[in-house]
Structure formats: C-alpha cells, structure tokens
Amino acid sequence: MAYNILIVDDSSIIRAVVIKTLELTGVPVNKIFQAENGKVGLEVLHNNWIDLAFVDINMPVMGGVAMIEEMFKDDLLHTVPVVVVSTEGSKTRINELIEKGIKGYLRKPFQPEALRDIIDQSLGVQKDEE
Amino acid sequence: MTDQYQRSPGRGLLKPINKRSAQMQSEDRETLLRLLEVVLEQLAFMFIEEAEKEDLIVKDGEYLHVSMNFSGFQHGKIEMALHGGMSKLVAANILGIDDEEMIKQSANDAVKELLNIYCGQMLTTIFSSEDVFDLSVPEVNNISIDEWNIMVDDSNTIGVKIEEFPLLVRLSI
Numbered sequence: 007m008a009y010n011i012l013i014v015d016d017s018s019i020i021r022a023v024v025i026k027t028l029e030l031t032g033v034p035v036n037k038i039f040q041a042e043n044g045k046v047g048l049e050v051l052h053n054n055w056i057d058l059a060f061v062d063i064n065m066p067v068m069g070g071v072a073m074i075e076e077m078f079k080d081d082l083l084h085t086v087p088v089v090v091v092s093t094e095g096s097k098t099r100i101n102e103l104i105e106k107g108i109k110g111y112l113r114k115p116f117q118p119e120a121l122r123d124i125i126d127q128s129l130g131v132q133k134d135e136e
Numbered sequence: 137m138t139d140q141y142q143r144s145p146g147r148g149l150l151k152p153i154n155k156r157s158a159q160m161q162s163e164d165r166e167t168l169l170r171l172l173e174v175v176l177e178q179l180a181f182m183f184i185e186e187a188e189k190e191d192l193i194v195k196d197g198e199y200l201h202v203s204m205n206f207s208g209f210q211h212g213k214i215e216m217a218l219h220g221g222m223s224k225l226v227a228a229n230i231l232g233i234d235d236e237e238m239i240k241q242s243a244n245d246a247v248k249e250l251l252n253i254y255c256g257q258m259l260t261t262i263f264s265s266e267d268v269f270d271l272s273v274p275e276v277n278n279i280s281i282d283e284w285n286i287m288v289d290d291s292n293t294i295g296v297k298i299e300e301f302p303l304l305v306r307l308s309i
Contacts, residue, residue, distance in 0.1 A: 019245045093256025115179040
C-alpha cells in the first residue's frame with residue numbers, strides 16, 4: 007500500500023528535507039501534498055484523501071496547534087494520523103497534543119531512522135509486513 | 137528584589153532573572169556555543185571553530201541578520217548574523233544539493249530554519265522542558281558592516297567561525 011502524505015510547514019526547506027527523508031526511508035508513497043500553514047493544510051485535508059499528516063507548530067496565518075484542534079473537531083479529519091514535526095521542546099505542550107490525539111512527535115533536527123520509526127508507529131506498520 | 141522567579145527543584149535554572157538579564161552569564165555562553173555546535177552539525181553537517189572578537193570584526197562583505205522573539209515564562213529575543221555566503225552553504229548542506237539557483241532561493245529560508253531549531257533547543261536547555269513558550273516566525277534582513285561590528289562588540293554576543301565564515305549569536309532576555 008502506498009500512502010498519501012501531507013507536510014504542513016512554513017519552511018520550504020524543511021518540507022524538502024521531509025520529502026527527501028521519506029525517499030530515504032523507503033516508505034511507499036503515492037502522493038505528497040504540501041502546505042505552508044495550517045489553513046492551507048486543512049484545505050488540502052478537506053479535498054484529498056490523506057493517510058498521514060506531518061504538522062509543524064510555529065507557522066504564520068494558522069499554527070499547528072490550531073490546525074490540529076480543527077482536525078480533531080471534524081467528523082472525518084479526526085481519523086487522519088498526525089505527527090508533529092517541530093522545534094517545540096516543551097513537554098507540557100507535547101503532552102497536551104498527545105492528549106488531543108496526535109500519533110507522534112518528532113523534534114527537528116531529526117534522523118531518517120526516527121522519521122521511519124514514527125511513520126511505522128503512526129500507520130500501525132508491523133516490521134514483518136514491510 | 138527577591139528571587140520571585142526562583143525555579144523549583146528539577147528545573148533548568150536556579151538563578152533569579154533580574155541578575156541574568158544584565159549580562160549573559162558564562163555558563164549560558166558555553167551552553168549557547170555547545171548548542172550551536174550540535175544544531176549546525178546535525179542540521180547542516182557544519183563544524184564550528186571558536187573565534188576571538190578581533191577575528192569577527194569585518195571590513196567588507198554582505199551579511200544577513202535573522203531574529204525571532206519568544207514569550208512565556210520568560211520573554212526575549214534570539215538573533216543570528218552570518219555572512220551571505222554562509223547562508224548558501226547552510227542551504228546547500230541541509231538540502232544536499234549543488235544547484236546554484238535552488239541554493240540561492242533557499243538561503244534565507246535555511247537560516248530562518250536554523251535559528252528556529254536553535255531557538256527551540258535553547259529554550260529547553262537554558263530554561264526548562266516543562267515551560268511552554270510561544271515563538272514568533274523568524275525574520276531575515278540584510279545588515280550593514282557597522283551593524284555587524286556593533287553586534288560583535290555586544291557582551292551578549294557569541295561568535296564562531298565556520299569554514300572561515302563568521303557567525304554571531306545574541307540572546308537578549
């Protein structure tokens with residue numbers, strides 16, 4: 007199964023790094039969608055089937071926390087697994103997001119292996135299924 | 137003033153903020169330096185060399201200044217200044233590319249992200265991982281030679297060299 011993945015980050019360089027890292031991990035990808043803030047991210051989610059969303063926290067227009075809150079209020083979008091990829095280091099804020107329902111958290115900068123592990127964990131991929 | 141901001145045991149710092157804000161303390165300088173080393177190495181595969189103030193004074197060249205504010209338990213500003221050529225090197229290394237046009241387009245974004253990541257690491261290291269901070273979006277501008285040299289002279293600035301390019305970091309709280 008190949009996945010549709012959404013990357014929401016205001017930094018084009020980080021979106022490029024995530025895409026490149028996804029290629030390195032060998033995760034089967036059907037299509038990658040990109041959004042530069044939470045508002046655009048929500049629009050993409052409403053218009054496309056997304057299997058996994060990587061969401062930054064600190065973004066202009068609409069930040070990641072507001073986007074995730076909107077997603078979890080939505081009947082359809084609340085089922086989309088969300089991984090926060092951020093510089094955020096506050097355990098308090100991360101725990102709040104985990105309580106809201108995010109599947110994982112990856113702190114920048116990250117290694118490809120960490121991204122692979124969190125994708126497997128978020129999509130429920132078993133090692134022997136690969 | 138009493139130590140109204142004295143942190144509880146297990147938290148990052150045990151010093152009152154009014155003493156901290158006057159001048160950066162030596163342990164903070166060391167922490168900022170070590171974090172810079174780690175972030176640049178992990179993000180852009182770059183290695184820093186410590187530099188004396190006189191080695192950081194410049195006479196020509198184009199320089200960028202990137203800054204962002206943080207607020208929460210403590211509020212302040214973190215700034216980074218670097219040679220324009222180094223911003224391209226950071227972009228090239230993060231993306232692993234040698235396409236000059238793409239590098240040029242990504243240079244400002246690369247230094248903004250470098251500061252963003254550095255700021256996130258700094259806040260949890262110098263303060264604590266329990267506190268919640270709100271961060272502004274990093275802003276990048278050109279700075280003049282005079283502005284650069286004034287920043288070098290500031291006692292709150294730390295400076296390093298990376299592949300002969302100078303880089304400055306200043307934390308204001």
